Amino acid sequence: MLSALLIFVFGLSIAAPPSEAQGPGAEVTFTATSANVNDAGRGVKINVFRWSSEDDRNALVAAMNPPAQRGNAEGADERGRGGAGRGAAGARGRGRGDAPAAPPNPMAGLITALERAPTIGYLWLNDSNIGYAIRYAYRTITPDRGERIILASNRRLGDTGTSWKPLAPATSTDYDFTVIELRLDSKGLGEGKASISTKVVVDPDAKMVALDNYAAAPAVLKNVKR
Known part of the structure; x- marks a missing residue:
C-alpha cells in the first residue's frame, strides 16, 4: 500500500508543469483573426520554430x-586635466566637456538586438505572401495553467x-519593430495585443520585455488558438 502511494505521489510531482516552460521543443502554430485595425477580420497564422x-x-x-x-565622464576628465594650469589647453578641454552626452535609447537597443537575433518563426496573413520574421519568442506558464507569450x-x-494601422481611438506608435503579447x-485559447498601438516596457515582476498596461490595450488578434 505504501509503495503504491509513493508511486502515485511521484507521478503527480512529475506531471505538474513548471512555472516557465522554455527550450527548443517542437514547432508550434497559432491561428488568429486580426482586430481593431484597418483590415480587421483577416486570418493570421503564427509559426514558432523554437522558444x-x-x-x-x-x-x-x-x-x-x-x-x-x-x-560626461570624458568631459569631466578633460576639465580636470585642463584645470592643472595649461591655460588655452584647459579652455579647450572645458569646451569639449560642456556638451552633454546623449541619453540612452532603450528602443534603439531593442531593435539592434532583434536585428542581430536569428529568425525563429513567422507571422503571416493567410491571404498574403508577406511574412514577418519572428526573432524572439518567450513563453511562461501562468498560475491558472494558461500561457503568456511574448x-x-x-x-x-x-x-x-x-x-495593420490601428483604428481610432487607438493611436499608432512609431516603433520600427513589433512586440506581440499573447x-x-x-x-490554448485567447487574444493578442501589439506594440503598433501600445508602449513597450520591461515588466519588473516577470523580468522580461512586454507591453505596457496590457489590460487597457486594444486587442489586435482575436480568437487566438494553439
Missing part, C-alpha cells in the same frame, strides 16, 4: 537598459501598407 531561452530574455531586457554614454519582430506590422487560457 527563446532565459539567456535570450535577459539579453533583450539588457538591450532596453543600455549603459549611460561616457561623454513575440518580437525586427519589422513593424504594416510597414508595407495600412493593413495571453491564452489552459485550453
Whole structure:
C-alpha cells in the first residue's frame, strides 16, 4: 500500500508543469483573426520554430537598459586635466566637456538586438505572401495553467501598407519593430495585443520585455488558438 502511494505521489510531482516552460521543443502554430485595425477580420497564422531561452530574455531586457554614454565622464576628465594650469589647453578641454552626452535609447537597443537575433518563426496573413520574421519568442506558464507569450519582430506590422494601422481611438506608435503579447487560457485559447498601438516596457515582476498596461490595450488578434 505504501509503495503504491509513493508511486502515485511521484507521478503527480512529475506531471505538474513548471512555472516557465522554455527550450527548443517542437514547432508550434497559432491561428488568429486580426482586430481593431484597418483590415480587421483577416486570418493570421503564427509559426514558432523554437522558444527563446532565459539567456535570450535577459539579453533583450539588457538591450532596453543600455549603459549611460561616457561623454560626461570624458568631459569631466578633460576639465580636470585642463584645470592643472595649461591655460588655452584647459579652455579647450572645458569646451569639449560642456556638451552633454546623449541619453540612452532603450528602443534603439531593442531593435539592434532583434536585428542581430536569428529568425525563429513567422507571422503571416493567410491571404498574403508577406511574412514577418519572428526573432524572439518567450513563453511562461501562468498560475491558472494558461500561457503568456511574448513575440518580437525586427519589422513593424504594416510597414508595407495600412493593413495593420490601428483604428481610432487607438493611436499608432512609431516603433520600427513589433512586440506581440499573447495571453491564452489552459485550453490554448485567447487574444493578442501589439506594440503598433501600445508602449513597450520591461515588466519588473516577470523580468522580461512586454507591453505596457496590457489590460487597457486594444486587442489586435482575436480568437487566438494553439
